[in-house]
Amino acid sequence: MRMVMGVMVLGQLLMRILLAAHAVDRLAAARRILRDVPLIDGHNDLPWNIRKFLKNQLRDFRFEDLKGSQPWSQSAWSHTDLRRLKEGMVAAQFWSAYVPCSSQHLDSVQLALEQIDLIRRLVNKHSQHMVVVTTAEGIEKAHKEHRLASLIGVEGGHAVGTSLAVLRMFYELGTRYLTLTHTCNTPWADCSTADEPGQVPHVGGLSRFGKSVVWEMNRLGMMVDLSHVSVPTMLDAMAVSKAPVIFSHSSAHALCNSSRNVPDHALRLLAQSGGIVMVSFYPHFVSCGERSTLDDVVAHINHVRKVAGTNHVGLGAGYDGINLTPAGLEDVSKYPELFAELLAQGWSEGDIQKLAGLNLIRVFKSVEQIRDRMAADGMEPLEEDIPNEDILGRDYCRYNLKHHLAITP
Numbered sequence: 001m002r003m004v005m006g007v008m009v010l011g012q013l014l015m016r017i018l019l020a021a022h023a024v025d026r027l028a029a030a031r032r033i034l035r036d037v038p039l040i041d042g043h044n045d046l047p048w049n050i051r052k053f054l055k056n057q058l059r060d061f062r063f064e065d066l067k068g069s070q071p072w073s074q075s076a077w078s079h080t081d082l083r084r085l086k087e088g089m090v091a092a093q094f095w096s097a098y099v100p101c102s103s104q105h106l107d108s109v110q111l112a113l114e115q116i117d118l119i120r121r122l123v124n125k126h127s128q129h130m131v132v133v134t135t136a137e138g139i140e141k142a143h144k145e146h147r148l149a150s151l152i153g154v155e156g157g158h159a160v161g162t163s164l165a166v167l168r169m170f171y172e173l174g175t176r177y178l179t180l181t182h183t184c185n186t187p188w189a190d191c192s193t194a195d196e197p198g199q200v201p202h203v204g205g206l207s208r209f210g211k212s213v214v215w216e217m218n219r220l221g222m223m224v225d226l227s228h229v230s231v232p233t234m235l236d237a238m239a240v241s242k243a244p245v246i247f248s249h250s251s252a253h254a255l256c257n258s259s260r261n262v263p264d265h266a267l268r269l270l271a272q273s274g275g276i277v278m279v280s281f282y283p284h285f286v287s288c289g290e291r292s293t294l295d296d297v298v299a300h301i302n303h304v305r306k307v308a309g310t311n312h313v314g315l316g317a318g319y320d321g322i323n324l325t326p327a328g329l330e331d332v333s334k335y336p337e338l339f340a341e342l343l344a345q346g347w348s349e350g351d352i353q354k355l356a357g358l359n360l361i362r363v364f365k366s367v368e369q370i371r372d373r374m375a376a377d378g379m380e381p382l383e384e385d386i387p388n389e390d391i392l393g394r395d396y397c398r399y400n401l402k403h404h405l406a407i408t409p
């Protein structure tokens with residue numbers, strides 16, 4: 001009897017050693033995959049933290065390692081620095097030029113410009129490790145050069161001040177996606193809170209101007225980001241966009257019924273139009289609570305894959321814009337662990353490559369091709385009627401041509 005017990009214990013021990021060895025192997029395999037293909041994350045809010053903590057002054061910002069630097073080391077909002085990005089094998093990051101809703105109709109355009117300027121200064125200051133990238137090919141090139149491809153996404157349509165001219169200038173400054181809303185309706189698009197019980201939609205999706213924003217983004221080659229928008233806005237944008245759209249940081253509504261997540265019927269439409277959902281790690285969107293785990297995030301990835309297909313899923317953790325993270329995915333250094341778990345669940349290497357970055361590159365290239373086709377077709381910039389009279393979304397302190405004419409001889 002004692003011998004049988006001994007054999008059983010030995011067996012269990014061997015099994016545990018074997019499993020641990022497998023886990024080490026899988027992590028090594030995940031790292032090898034990420035050397036071959038770029039790992040692209042759709043959304044990181046570090047620039048807003050730099051505004052909060054340092055008033056956008058980079059003089060004393062020790063981006064190499066923030067774990068020993070105040071207030072970063074103490075902040076629940078800080079998950080990103082160069083050392084951990086390298087450890088996590090992140091090859092490309094969309095940095096968010098986030099603009100709070102409280103600035104809508106006030107200085108939202110100025111704030112967006114300041115955040116774009118900050119991202120560009122941050123990257124240029126660390127040019128040995130990072131490079132500003134504005135094309136899909138640029139991501140591949142930066143990956144080969146072992147520099148972090150740094151892309152700019154403007155978060156919140158209110159940042160364009162209801163002006164296609166501002167949108168075009170954001171593109172010129174390197175912006176490659178615009179999130180159509182943040183947590184407020186704009187005069188031309190409803191945000192996700194419009195879907196919540198007791199809320200009355202403002203526009204009911206995209207207005208005529210909202211559709212012209214999407215069309216102009218197609219013409220420019222700027223990706224349309226539908227994280228944060230209401231379901232009717234998602235559907236309108238997908239119907240009107242000539243190019244595939246993205247969700248830069250959203251998860252699956254079927255697993256957590258937050259209005260920030262994407263419902264299955266929208267996932268199916270997204271697949272038809274060739275777009276991508278980059279899965280968010282925020283526990284409130286993953287487990288609809290304060291706690292979640294790496295396995296919960298994997299469940300969202302598997303769900304998007306099941307409903308939309310392997311070609312339409314990516315990662316958009318949302319680090320530095322969240323104050324809670326899943327156990328096992330505490331910061332940007334942990335991505336390889338996620339891929340190791342997917343390998344354990346039987347994901348093929350090819351499918352993992354798609355999730356890591358190839359899907360986003362495909363979407364980005366398709367957006368660029370549609371831009372080129374529209375240019376070849378002779379499409380001109382959309383000319384809006386710059387209003388003299390106040391219109392919705394512009395009824396704030398603005399330069400008044402009428403007044404100017406009245407006082408000019």
Ligand SMILES: [Zn+2]
Binds near residue numbers: 155227228249321
């Ligand atoms: Zn967001």
